Amino acid sequence: MRLDFVWLRDHCRSASCYNTKTKQRSLDTASVDLAIRPQAVRVDETTLFLTWPDGHVTRYGLEWLVRNSYEGQKQQVMHPRILWNAEIYRQAQVPSIDCRSFLETDEGLKEFMQNFLLYGIAFVENVSPTKEDTKILAERISIIRETIYGRMWYFTSDFSRGDTAYTKLALDRHTDTTYFQEPCGIQVFHCLKHEGTGGRTLLVDGFHAAEQVLRQAPEHFELLARVPLKHEYVENVGGCHNHMVGVGPVLNVYPWNNELYLIRYNNYDRAVFNTVPHDVVRRWYHAHRALTAELRRPDNELWVKLKPGKVLFVDNWRVLHGREAFTGYRQLCGCYLTRDDVLNTARLLGLQA
Ligand SMILES: C[N+](C)(C)CCCC[C@H](N)C(=O)O
Ligand SMILES: O=C(O)CCC(=O)C(=O)O
Ligand SMILES: [Fe+2]
Structure with a gap:
């Protein structure tokens, strides 16, 4: 492990530097001399002791350092996932969670959350087909994000809004709200009624x-991760007037x-590429292709009929959705x-998220 002296001073967990009740730092990092070096360093079986020039003593459990040092974190994935195609997802036989178990037990909720984190999609069954009951479900795991919608x-094919979603047309795979600076994290769908075919x-x-792109052509992946583009939503239908613009690359990676x-x-919804x-531009179109x-x-397409x-x-940051006409x-x-x-x-249930 290579540890920086300022980092070691900054992360001191002594009572005067860190409030263990609120888990917040009390130390003013800007007051630390950027050339600071400990006056004395001692290590025993379990602990590293550092005495700073002003006499302050910092103690670190060695295990804490292994878990928390930057070098250690670099190797770790933030979000464990199972990447899937239709076959992998079907083979896994991921169960839907029963509505009562989801609403009334921690085990049910945890199983649902684990599925959702691993696959980016999860189902709840036996829900009453109403907007109110769908809302109760959503609020069990999060806060509803209010948007221009x-x-x-609640929608049908009535073109009440200026968007193809409000028609009977097929929609190719996409993620939603790409035209927000922060696209919506999760989308909840409940089909309340369908008397007809397709859909x-x-x-x-x-x-x-x-x-797969990263494996076959890393330069394509790299370009999609680096080149920013704009998406926009321009609406002038009925009383709805909106103009949203979101900027960012197709692939967003932790640096x-x-x-x-x-x-x-x-x-x-992709806007003029400028x-x-x-x-x-030329290389980007190849990468996008x-x-x-x-x-x-x-074989990557999973088709389901919502009932x-x-x-x-749906994890709208990961899984694309579309619909048949x-x-x-x-x-x-x-x-x-x-x-x-x-x-x-998810974290409150003890899951890594
Ligand atoms: C889900 N709901 C029908 C409310 C909105 C649909 C938004 C459609 C838009 N083209 C997008 O992809 O973001
Ligand atoms: O009608 C559907 O099944 C989905 C339409 C859609 O893409 C959306 O509402 O975001
Ligand atoms: Fe959509």
């Missing part, structure tokens, strides 16, 4: 597709370990959830 939304839901693991955490993919010079080819491989009573939670009357309700609050629930 409202809190709980199946398509799900594709975007991280699995990106992983310290290159781990993918967000895919922004919506060809409908953020990079000519030669990069490579990713699209992976996303469109039939009243069965609620789908349909006929007849179809009614869907749902909402978006704030991601931090879903992960908060």
Whole structure:
């Protein structure tokens, strides 16, 4: 382990530097001399002792250092996941969670959360097909994110809003709200009614597709992770006037370990591409094509028919959704959830999130 002296002073867990009740730092880091060196250093079987020039003593358990040092963290993945194609997901036989168990027991909720974290999708069954009951489900794991579509939304093919979602047309795979600076973390879908044909839901693991691109052509992955682009939502229908713009790359990775955490993919809502010079534009289209080819491989497509009573939670930062064209009357309700609050629930249940 290589440890920096300022880092060691900064992370001191003594009573005057760190409040163990609130788990907050009391030390003013800016008051630490950036050239600080300990006056004395001693280590025994379990503990490292540092005495600083002003006489202050810092103690570190060696295990704490192993767990928390930057060098140690670099190796660790933030979010353990199982990347899937249709076959892998089917083989895994991930169960839907019963509504009562989800609402009334920690075990049910934890099993649901674990599935959701690992696969980016999870189902709850035996839910009453109403907007109110869907809301109760959503609020069990998070805070509903209110957007221009409202809190709980409810839609049919009536073109009440200026977006293809509100028609009977097929929708190719995409993630939602790419035109927000922070796209919505989770999307909840509940089909309350469908009298007609078609209308199946398509799900594709975007991280699995990106992983294939990384393997086959790392330079494509790199470009998709580096080049920022804009998505936008321009609406002027009825009383709805909106103009949203979100900027960011297709693949968002943590800079310290290159781990993918967000895919922004919506060809409908992608805006004029004007953020990079000519030669990069050309290479970017090649990279985008490579990713699209992976996303469109039939073996990556999971098709499900949403039925009243069965609620789908989709990780909108990872899993793309789409739908088949349909006929007849179809009614869907749902909402978006704030991601931090879903992960908060997962951590409180003892899961790594
Ligand atoms: C889900 N709900 C029907 C409310 C909104 C649909 C938003 C559609 C938009 N093109 C997007 O992909 O973000
Ligand atoms: O109608 C559907 O099944 C989904 C439409 C859609 O993509 C959306 O509402 O975000
Ligand atoms: Fe969508």
